[in-house]
Amino acid sequence: MQDAIVELAGARKVFASPEGGEVKALDNIYLDVRRNEFLTLLGPSGCGKTTLLQSIGGFVRLDAGTISIDGADMTRVPPHLRPVNTVFQNYALFPHMSVEQNVGYALEVRGIPARERREKVGAALVMVGLGGMEKRRPNQLSGGQQQRVALARAIVARPKLLLLDEPLSALDRGLRHSMQIELKNLQNELGISFVFVTHDKEEALTMSDRIAVLKHGRIQQIAAPREIYDRPANPFVASFIGVSNMFEGSIDSGSLVMDRGETLQLGRTLQDCKGRATAVIRPEQFSLSFEQDTRAGIDVTIDQVIFVGAGFELYARTRGGRELVVSAPASARDDVARAESDRRARLIYVPANIHLMPGEGGSQ
Amino acid sequence: MSLNWLFRGGLVAYTALFFAFIYLPLALIAVYSFNSNPVNMMTWEGFTTDWYWQVLGFKTTVSEAAMYIESTGQLLAALRNSIVIAFSTTLISTVLGTALALALYRYDFLGARTYRVLMFMPMLVPDIVLGIALLIFFVNAGVHLGIGTIIIGQCTFLISYVFIVVSSRLAGMDRSLEHASADLGANEWVTFRKVVLPQLMPGVMGGALLAFIISMDDLVITYFIAGTDVTTLPIFIFAMLRRGIKPEINAIAVMMLTFSFLVASLGLYLRSRQK
Ligand SMILES: Nc1ncnc2c1ncn2[C@@H]1O[C@H](COP(=O)(O)OP(=O)(O)O)[C@@H](O)[C@H]1O
Ligand SMILES: [Mg+2]
Numbered sequence: 180m181q182d183a184i185v186e187l188a189g190a191r192k193v194f195a196s197p198e199g200g201e202v203k204a205l206d207n208i209y210l211d212v213r214r215n216e217f218l219t220l221l222g223p224s225g226c227g228k229t230t231l232l233q234s235i236g237g238f239v240r241l242d243a244g245t246i247s248i249d250g251a252d253m254t255r256v257p258p259h260l261r262p263v264n265t266v267f268q269n270y271a272l273f274p275h276m277s278v279e280q281n282v283g284y285a286l287e288v289r290g291i292p293a294r295e296r297r298e299k300v301g302a303a304l305v306m307v308g309l310g311g312m313e314k315r316r317p318n319q320l321s322g323g324q325q326q327r328v329a330l331a332r333a334i335v336a337r338p339k340l341l342l343l344d345e346p347l348s349a350l351d352r353g354l355r356h357s358m359q360i361e362l363k364n365l366q367n368e369l370g371i372s373f374v375f376v377t378h379d380k381e382e383a384l385t386m387s388d389r390i391a392v393l394k395h396g397r398i399q400q401i402a403a404p405r406e407i408y409d410r411p412a413n414p415f416v417a418s419f420i421g422v423s424n425m426f427e428g429s430i431d432s433g434s435l436v437m438d439r440g441e442t443l444q445l446g447r448t449l450q451d452c453k454g455r456a457t458a459v460i461r462p463e464q465f466s467l468s469f470e471q472d473t474r475a476g477i478d479v480t481i482d483q484v485i486f487v488g489a490g491f492e493l494y495a496r497t498r499g500g501r502e503l504v505v506s507a508p509a510s511a512r513d514d515v516a517r518a519e520s521d522r523r524a525r526l527i528y529v530p531a532n533i534h535l536m537p538g539e540g541g542s543q
Numbered sequence: 544m545s546l547n548w549l550f551r552g553g554l555v556a557y558t559a560l561f562f563a564f565i566y567l568p569l570a571l572i573a574v575y576s577f578n579s580n581p582v583n584m585m586t587w588e589g590f591t592t593d594w595y596w597q598v599l600g601f602k603t604t605v606s607e608a609a610m611y612i613e614s615t616g617q618l619l620a621a622l623r624n625s626i627v628i629a630f631s632t633t634l635i636s637t638v639l640g641t642a643l644a645l646a647l648y649r650y651d652f653l654g655a656r657t658y659r660v661l662m663f664m665p666m667l668v669p670d671i672v673l674g675i676a677l678l679i680f681f682v683n684a685g686v687h688l689g690i691g692t693i694i695i696g697q698c699t700f701l702i703s704y705v706f707i708v709v710s711s712r713l714a715g716m717d718r719s720l721e722h723a724s725a726d727l728g729a730n731e732w733v734t735f736r737k738v739v740l741p742q743l744m745p746g747v748m749g750g751a752l753l754a755f756i757i758s759m760d761d762l763v764i765t766y767f768i769a770g771t772d773v774t775t776l777p778i779f780i781f782a783m784l785r786r787g788i789k790p791e792i793n794a795i796a797v798m799m800l801t802f803s804f805l806v807a808s809l810g811l812y813l814r815s816r817q818k
Contacts (some may be wrong), residue, residue: 238722258725259734271723275741284737285727336728 184340184372185212185235190244192230192396204230206396208244212340212374213389217366219375221383222393223419228376229268231393232342235374237261249339264333268344270325272317278304278328279313285336303331306365323354330362334369341366343375347382359386380420384408392416413536414457423504426458427539435535439499444475446531459534462492462506465526467514476525479503484519491515495526569800576793584790594794618795621779628690628765628775629758632697637751639698640705641743648713662707665700673700674767681768688770696768697758704757705750712746745813752810756803 192205204227212218220228233239234246237258245254253261264285273281279300280287286296304310307327317325326346333341343362347355363386366373377383383390384404391401392415400412411417417425428437435443435458443458468476479495482502493505493515505526507515518524576595580588593603598618643662647655665673677696678688686692720742724734762777769778776799783792 236722236726238725258722259728259730263726265723265726267719267723267726269717269719271717271719273720273723273738284724284729288727288729288733288737332727 182213183211184214184216184249185210185374186245186247187211187231187235188245190231190234190246191242192227192234192239193242203227203396205234205241205244208396208398210391210398210401212372214372215366215370217363217373217375217386217388219377219383219387219390220393221377221380221390221419222399224378226393227396228378228393229344230396232265232344232374232376235261235340236263236265236342262339263342264336264338264340265342266326266329266333266344266346268346268348270317270329272325272328272332274317276316277313278309278315278317278320281317281328282332282335284332289336299335300331303335304328306334306368307331308361322349323358326350326358330365334365337369338371340372340374341369343373345376345378348377348379355382362386384420392419394419409461410534411459411536413538417457417459417536422459423462424460426460426501427455428458429455437499437501439501441477441497441499441501443477443533444530445533445535446529454537455539457536457539459536460528460532461534462504463508464532465503465505465528467493467505467507467511467518468525468527469514469517469521471525474527475530476527477503478525479523481518481522481524484515493518493524495524572793572796572800575790576797578790578793581790584788584793594791595798598791598794598798617774618776618779621774621776624690624773625759625776628693628697629755631694632701632758633751633755635694636698636701636705636754637747640702640750640754641709641747643702644706644709644713645739648710662703665703666707670761670763674764677764678767688768689773692768692770693765693773693775696764697761700764701754701758704753705747708750708753709743709746712743712749716742748813749810752806756806759803760799 187208187210190205190208190210191203194202194204196202206227208231210231220231222228230239234241235248237253237256237260241254245252247253248261248263273284276284279297282303283296283300286299291299300313301310304312307330309324309327309331312320312324312328317328320328326349330346346362347358350358359382362373362375375386384407387404389401389403390407392399392407394415400407400416402410402412407416407420408422411420411422414425414427426435426437426443428435428443430436430445430453433445435445435456437443445458468474477497479497481493481495483494485492485494487506490506490508491511493507495503495505497503503526514524575584577590577592578584578587579591579593580586596603600616600619647659668676674696677692677699681688681692681696716739720738721734724738725731729737760777762781765775766778766781769775774782780792780795783789
């Protein structure tokens with residue numbers, strides 16, 4: 180327990196929908212945020228990310244369940260008494276205060292004397308790369324600068340946990356990328372936990388120590404980015420994270436039988452599974468072959484070959500019309516050239532390496 | 544092209560007429576207030592500032608017969624009453640109207656919607672009806688008519704004006720700022736003082752100025768509930784008119800206009816500084 184800074188247990192929140200029904204924004208959430216962890220809440224819009232974040236911040240009152248922060252029960256504690264600060268989605272800077280006053284606000288309400296306050300504000304502004312902007316008003320700053328002020332304001336009082344609600348979504352691409360790196364560095368430097376909300380999978384994969392994927396107020400999977408990418412818990416996670424080459428079908432004595440009559444051989448360990456399932460073979464798990472032998476493989480036609488620097492990407496199509504992506508290393512240059520000129524190949528896979536998930540319908 | 548030109552020309556002419564319609568009478572009053580002709584103020588006789596001095600109680604060459612005001616004391620007393628009433632009602636209606644607007648913005652209690660609609664009523668009810676209603680109420684309640692009843696009576700509708708001005712300011716306010724303040728460790732009171740109130744201030748000031756000006760020149764409602772002892776400036780002027788229009792009224796009008804203008808300018812200035 181000692182390594183968890185936040186523990187949510189059985190958290191539920193139901194909103195009345197405008198249509199008169201109910202929306203389960205949080206549906207029985209169990210979540211631990213570890214110390215010094217960069218945890219990302221990832222999911223499509225409306226899946227409950229903001230609600231989850233705000234229930235940690237104290238702005239959403241849970242219908243059921245408990246939340247503790249740093250070992251203390253916070254379920255009924257109002258926001259201003261929680262050792263947590265938030266970077267809001269729209270920044271929420273105080274328009275009538277200067278940058279300095281904005282950043283110093285948390286210190287001022289704690290009664291920190293002016294001189295000490297000025298020092299800490301200056302340090303926080305330097306930390307986010309905004310030294311010398313103390314006297315400006317928020318409306319005299321660019322979007323990226325406002326973002327940094329919001330960040331400085333949230334870290335100046337050294338919270339135990341920083342909550343960030345899609346802080347980068349309003350920034351343009353280039354700025355966004357550099358802010359991703361800066362945020363990650365800042366988290367290391369401060370040595371506190373970040374709970375970061377995004378609907379951008381790339382962002383989640385690059386920045387996080389762990390990712391919690393949400394859908395309809397439920398956590399679908401919580402794991403390290405690599406784990407989520409390699410072994411998605413279900414087809415929803417797989418398709419949301421952008422996994423290619425999914426095969427849906429029913430399991431029948433060691434193979435996956437797909438709707439168009441195609442079959443996939445499964446590894447021995449998977450043969451006990453029953454019912455409908457979705458299999459994943461990642462692009463780099465295929466190897467190219469041109470012989471018909473006993474190895475498990477899929478005959479495909481090659482639509483397109485793209486050189487991507489470190490290797491090649493092949494866009495292939497099965498006889499049943501299923502589109503597949505294959506990535507081949509630069510060392511497989513000769514095979515790729517042959518596949519391109521023949522416009523056909525056999526994709527060899529290792530059945531034991533196939534990732535199999537129960538259920539189907541990855542595209543929500 | 545020429546149609547466009549015609550259209551533009553028409554628009555300019557219309558705008559000019561529009562402003563003339565509104566401001567010409569006011570300009571005429573200002574001009575007449577400097578006319579030395581004591582009998583017929585439509586006929587220009589010469590420039591004088593005597594009417595102003597006379598109204599303010601200084602001795603001038605103007606004959607007593609040309610004046611209504613037997614003593615400037617009456618006028619000043621009426622003015623003093625008006626100012627006392629305006630300050631009191633402004634204070635009361637600003638505090639109550641703002642509190643009401645905040646309560647309805649903040650809390651979603653049973654009947655909040657009805658309450659909101661009810662707040663518009665005093666502005667929709669004809670003045671004369673409101674005046675009579677208040678008079679009947681005060682008389683039945685056995686309250687002696689005077690400054691007290693005027694203050695209470697005016698507050699009943701001034702609260703509405705303040706409420707509406709402050710509410711519109713609140714409606715444009717960003718709720719997430721309050722969240723941000725709480726998030727940074729401020730309790731509700733500190734949040735109100737440091738975040739809500741500063742943002743709300745232009746609305747509160749605007750409401751207060753509006754209340755002050757409306758209070759200063761309310762005639763109909765005040766007339767009903769003033770009783771016999773108390774005269775306010777509008778009532779005093781109204782009484783003067785019944786004895787015919789004499790030049791000094793122009794001077795009074797110009798002074799009131801100037802005052803209102805200054806108050807409004809102050810309001811606009813404060814508002815622009817708050818931005
Ligand atoms: N205050 C609210 N009142 C009613 N419904 C709400 C409220 N807040 C959120 N919801 C609903 O709860 C669901 C989750 O919302 P939210 O947490 O904001 O999603 P996300 O941040 O992942 O986009 C949505 O369906 C949303 O419409
Ligand atoms: Mg959101």
